[in-house]
Amino acid sequence: MRKLLIMLAAAALLAASLPAAAFAAAPYEAYTYNYYRDSVPLPAPFLPERAVSGQELGVGSFKDPNDIYVTNDGTVYILDSGNNRIIQTDDSWSQVEVIAEFEADGKQDTFSDPCGLFVTDEGRIYVADTGNARIVVLNGEGEAEKVIRAPESDILPDNFTFAPVKLTVDRAGRIFVVARGIYEGLMQFDENGAFIGYAGTIGVTQTFSDKLWRMLATDAQRERMQLFIPTEFSNVDIDYKGFVYSTSIDLNSQTPIRRLNPSGQDVLKRFGYYPVMGDVRFRIFGSNSGPSRLTDIKVLGDGMYTALDAFRGRLFTYNDEGELLYAFGGKGTQLGVFNTPVAVERIGEKLAVLDRGKNNIVVFEPTAFGSAVHLASAHRFNGRDAEAVEMWREVLRMNANYDIAYLGIGKSLLMEKKNKEAMEYFKLGLQRDYYSLAYKRYRREQMQENFGAFMTGALTFAALLAAIVLARKRSKGREARREAGAL
Amino acid sequence: MKPEHYKFPLHVMFHPFDGFWDLKYEGRGKTRVALAILALLVLNVILQKQFAGFVVNYNDPRYLNSLDDLQYTVLPFLLFCLSNWSITTLMEGEGKFKEIFMATAYALLPLALVNLPMTYASRFMTLDEAPFFYLINGFAVVWCGYLLFVGIMTVHQYTPAKTVLTLALTVIAMGIVVFLGTLAFSMAMQIYYFVYDIYRELIFRM
Numbered sequence: 261m262r263k264l265l266i267m268l269a270a271a272a273l274l275a276a277s278l279p280a281a282a283f284a285a286a287p288y289e290a291y292t293y294n295y296y297r298d299s300v301p302l303p304a305p306f307l308p309e310r311a312v313s314g315q316e317l318g319v320g321s322f323k324d325p326n327d328i329y330v331t332n333d334g335t336v337y338i339l340d341s342g343n344n345r346i347i348q349t350d351d352s353w354s355q356v357e358v359i360a361e362f363e364a365d366g367k368q369d370t371f372s373d374p375c376g377l378f379v380t381d382e383g384r385i386y387v388a389d390t391g392n393a394r395i396v397v398l399n400g401e402g403e404a405e406k407v408i409r410a411p412e413s414d415i416l417p418d419n420f421t422f423a424p425v426k427l428t429v430d431r432a433g434r435i436f437v438v439a440r441g442i443y444e445g446l447m448q449f450d451e452n453g454a455f456i457g458y459a460g461t462i463g464v465t466q467t468f469s470d471k472l473w474r475m476l477a478t479d480a481q482r483e484r485m486q487l488f489i490p491t492e493f494s495n496v497d498i499d500y501k502g503f504v505y506s507t508s509i510d511l512n513s514q515t516p517i518r519r520l521n522p523s524g525q526d527v528l529k530r531f532g533y534y535p536v537m538g539d540v541r542f543r544i545f546g547s548n549s550g551p552s553r554l555t556d557i558k559v560l561g562d563g564m565y566t567a568l569d570a571f572r573g574r575l576f577t578y579n580d581e582g583e584l585l586y587a588f589g590g591k592g593t594q595l596g597v598f599n600t601p602v603a604v605e606r607i608g609e610k611l612a613v614l615d616r617g618k619n620n621i622v623v624f625e626p627t628a629f630g631s632a633v634h635l636a637s638a639h640r641f642n643g644r645d646a647e648a649v650e651m652w653r654e655v656l657r658m659n660a661n662y663d664i665a666y667l668g669i670g671k672s673l674l675m676e677k678k679n680k681e682a683m684e685y686f687k688l689g690l691q692r693d694y695y696s697l698a699y700k701r702y703r704r705e706q707m708q709e710n711f712g713a714f715m716t717g718a719l720t721f722a723a724l725l726a727a728i729v730l731a732r733k734r735s736k737g738r739e740a741r742r743e744a745g746a747l
Numbered sequence: 748m749k750p751e752h753y754k755f756p757l758h759v760m761f762h763p764f765d766g767f768w769d770l771k772y773e774g775r776g777k778t779r780v781a782l783a784i785l786a787l788l789v790l791n792v793i794l795q796k797q798f799a800g801f802v803v804n805y806n807d808p809r810y811l812n813s814l815d816d817l818q819y820t821v822l823p824f825l826l827f828c829l830s831n832w833s834i835t836t837l838m839e840g841e842g843k844f845k846e847i848f849m850a851t852a853y854a855l856l857p858l859a860l861v862n863l864p865m866t867y868a869s870r871f872m873t874l875d876e877a878p879f880f881y882l883i884n885g886f887a888v889v890w891c892g893y894l895l896f897v898g899i900m901t902v903h904q905y906t907p908a909k910t911v912l913t914l915a916l917t918v919i920a921m922g923i924v925v926f927l928g929t930l931a932f933s934m935a936m937q938i939y940y941f942v943y944d945i946y947r948e949l950i951f952r953m
Contacts, residue, residue, distance in 0.1 A: 296807060687801055696802050696874035703871070 287596045288574075290588035292662070295533055295690035297541055300661050305577075305586045305630030306611060308596030313620040314340070317356045319347055322619040327377040327426070328612060330605045337385065338614070338621070339377040344370055346377070346385065351607050359385075362396070364404035371396070376426035376438070386435065388424035395424050395437065395449075408435070411447075411455030428496045428504060436504050438493040445524065446493060446506065459524035460504070462490040465512045495603075499559040503527070507554040507567060513537070516554050517567055517578075532583040538569045538576050539587070548572065556603045558611075562638035566604055566611065573598040575611070579637045583664055586633065589613075596622060609634075629658045636668060645672040663689045674698055679705060752780055759853050760860075763894050767901035770853065771846055778845065781852035788855055789820045791862035800869035803880050823921075827851060830920035831899065834913055840903030850898035854891055861887035 286304040294300045314321040323342025330336050334351035345360040361370045372391025379385050383400040395408040410422035423440035424447075430436070433451030436459065445458035474482060491510035498504050504520040505528075514535040519528035534540040538552025552569035559565045563580025574589040590597045599617025606612070609631065611624040626634065636651030649672045652665040659665075670685030674694065679702035686695035707714060755775050759766030770776035793813045796806050828851055832844045842850070861883060869880050900910040 692802055693874065699802070700873045700875075703873070 286588070287592060287594040288588050288590040290586050292584050292586050292664075293534060293540055294661075294663055297534060299541060302586055302588075302662070303629040303659055304588060304627055305633060306575075306588060306624035306626055309610070309623045309625040311595055311618075311620045311622050312353055314347075317347065317349060317353060319356055319358055322347075324616055325614055325619065326375045326602055326616065328603045328605050328614040328621065329377045329379045330607050330612065331379050331383070332381055334607060335379070335383075336605075336607065336612070337377055337379050339374055339387070341371075341374055344372060344374065346371075346387070359398070359402050362398055362402050362404050364396070364407055369404065376424065378427050378429050380429060386427055386429055388427050388437065390423055390425060390440075393422045393424075395427065395435065395453075397453075406453055408449060408453040411449070413455050415457070416455075426493075426495045428498045430498055430502045430504075432502075436496055436498070438496055438506075440492070443490045443492060446496065446504065446520075460493075460506060460518060460520040460526065461524070462493070462508060462510070462513075464490050465510060467512055494554065495556045497557050497559050497565075499565075500561070505557045505559055505565055507557045509553045509555070511551055511553075516552075517557065517565075528582060529580060530582040532578075532581065534584075536578055536582045536584075538567060538574070539572070552576070555601075558604045558606055560606055560634070562634075563641040564634065564637055566606075568601055568604040568613065570601055573601055575604060575613070579664070580641050583667075585637065585664065586630070596624070598622070629655065632658065633662075633664075636665070640668055640671070645675050648672055665689075667691050667694070670694060670698070674701075677701070751775070752777070752783075756780060756784065756853055756856050760856050760890075760894065763897040764901065766853075767850060767898045770849060770898075771842070771902055776846070776849040776853065778849060781849045784852045784856055784859055785821065785824065788859040788862070789817050791859055791866070792816050792820055795862055795866045798870070799866050800872055802872055802874055803869045803877050824851065824855075826921050826924060827917065830924055831913070831917045834916045834920050835899075835903050838909070838913055838916075840905065840913070842899075842902035846902045847899075850902045851895060854894035854898045857887045857890040857894065 286307055288304075290302040290304045290306075291299040292302055320343075322338070322340045325338055326341040327339040328337065329339075330351075336349045336351065336353075338347040338349075340347055343360075345358055348357040348359060349355060361368050363369070371387065371389050374387050375390045376388035377385070384405065385398040387396045387398065389396050393410055396404055397406040397408070399405045410420065421441070424437045425440050426438040428436050434456075435449040435453075437447040437449065439447050442458075443462075445461040448456040448459050450456050474485065477485065491508045491513065494507045494509050496504055496506045502522060506518045506520060508516050508518075510516055514537055515526065515528075515530075516538070517528060517536050518526040521527045528536060530536050538554055542551060543549035550571070552567075552574070553571040554567045555570040556568040557565055558568075560577065564577055564585065566575050566577045568575055569589075572589075573591040574587050576587045577585045579585055589601075591599065593599075598613065598615045600615060601613050602616045603614040604611060605614075607623070609626050611626075613622045613624070615622060632651055632655045636648050636655055639645075639648035639651055649669050652668040652672075655662055655665045656669075666685045666689035670682045670689060670691070671694065673679075673682035673685060674697065679698045682698040683695055683702060686692075686698055755766070755769075759770065793816045796804075796811055796816060828844065828848050831851075832842075832847050834840075835842060835847070865880060865883055869877075872880060896907075896910060896914070899905070899914065900907060903910075903913070905913065
């Protein structure tokens with residue numbers, strides 16, 4: 261009997277220890293910011309699944325790869341800049357093709373230090389061939405369909421050198437190019453490769469101390485001062501509606517992420533408690549100090565987008581309202597942390613980050629928490645409120661400290677006119693605007709329901725007040741009469 | 748509690764010139780009442796921080812501390828009385844410390860009376876009505892300022908211009924008191940650590 265018990269206990273222990281072994285701890289701590297700007301730890305939304313290097317693909321190691329692009333059907337294109345080639349593979353990393361040279365104008369041609377890559381769903385590859393000062397458009401067979409060279413235009417200076425770095429293409433074939441040394445915005449080319457103009461100029465940011473120094477300086481000093489020029493863009497992506505998402509590295513700016521509409525205006529929603537700028541709480545002095553330096557952005561769909569901070573090696577995902585869903589990642593040598601991350605892409609539900617320092621690609625797999633957050637955000641974005649509430653409750657079951665989930669449930673309840681419950685959730689999510697709205701409706705409801713009781717109370721109160729006043733007047737009058745009588 | 752205990756402060760509130768005169772020359776002010784007003788104010792501050800409606804309450808509940816509220820209300824009050832007393836003694840003010848104390852406390856009555864009902868009312872407010880909350884609270888503060896002005900003027904028998912001057916100087920004196928206090932405190936700490944170090948040295952060597 262005793263032996264049996266011991267054996268049972270041992271079996272139970274073994275069974276209990278098995279699932280624990282299946283979980284790999286993430287080498288980073290995921291977090292988001294709450295209302296008070298404190299970073300609140302989260303369960304990891306993504307876990308590193310594997311790293312893919314050039315050797316594993318059988319094409320020799322990458323050398324300073326600069327960009328990666330994944331099309332909707334899961335074909336992965338890696339821009340291996342140091343080796344001047346494009347590596348094409350599928351989402352299972354098994355079939356590998358190398359595009360090292362292509363045919364242009366009947367001659368064999370090669371890239372020179374290309375920096376940016378974009379692939380349309382038809383398989384047309386746009387390459388920012390930086391070293392050759394041109395944009396090459398390859399068709400599926402590896403032939404150059406089009407080569408866009410330095411444009412000639414009245415608005416360009418004479419000594420203009422064309423150095424395209426990153427690019428994206430909309431459905432109509434318009435190309436948006438981030439070019440080095442261009443401060444006027446993104447360069448736009450039409451589908452034939454003709455230069456149209458600039459889009460989304462970034463304003464000059466001048467800090468207060470800059471202004472003060474400039475004011476105090478003499479003319480001679482002022483001439484020798486650095487020019488105040490706007491920041492360059494660092495990367496671009498495009499959503500299915502044709503809005504261009506861009507990042508820039510401007511340490512003084514609160515708006516390094518922009519969403520440009522077709523006329524070039526920034527229309528990003530920023531309804532969160534803090535600016536859409538990656539980390540909002542960081543050291544001001546010392547090592548590892550300063551705001552995030554966002555070098556890439558990827559539209560995830562359903563209003564969400566992920567920005568990559570190359571400085572601290574973190575990924576920030578925002579929803580359509582500009583609320584930070586989660587941040588994770590870091591610098592280091594383990595799987596899942598980075599050396600010099602340069603590009604982030606989405607492979608189905610997974611994320612892939614290209615690391616130039618480690619010459620590999622890290623593939624992240626969403627956890628139950630990450631998927632639930634994505635699904636809930638997608639439901640809410642698409643107006644499926646009932647499903648969204650269901651998912652948010654699932655999210656809260658995994659993490660009760662997640663403000664956005666409370667807000668999500670609150671908003672849905674508000675839509676369903678369950679004002680009292682909505683108030684509770686907005687209070688938990690510390691969202692005063694919506695709370696006030698819910699309360700206003702609730703108060704009106706209560707007033708209407710209890711109109712009879714309310715009016716009876718008010719009238720009784722008024723009558724009581726009048727009675728007291730009258731009684732006091734009469735007693736005063738009597739007193740006065742008595743005093744008069746006493747005299 | 749006799750009627751004069753609550754009737755007189757209300758009288759001061761609505762008829763400050765008359766009231767503060769009576770407070771000083773008719774001896775109708777009471778230290779006990781002054782302390783009660785102060786206690787009421789502290790209580791109201793604590794209640795407001797804790798129970799004001801969510802829409803107007805921006806306090807982080809993790810850092811609410813009633814003892815802090817107590818000292819951040821009472822200490823500035825005492826600091827003001829002390830500084831005002833030191834300044835007016837040099838500037839031919841007729842008020843005694845007790846009178847300054849009472850006048851200042853009685854002047855705080857509007858704040859103490861308005862806070863609590865507003866805390867309750869704020870629980871039924873939306874963001875659109877929140878400006879009323881701030882308006883009425885602001886009104887109470889202005890009223891307090893006016894009472895304080897009249898109180899100090901009456902207690903010291905000053906002209907209005909001199910009252911403004913002494914109030915400004917009082918603020919400066921408050922700064923000096925805080926500075927000296929900090930200085931004395933840090934020196935006391937230095938001496939304490941000096942003695943403590945010697946003690947430790949002795950302990951290690953013995």
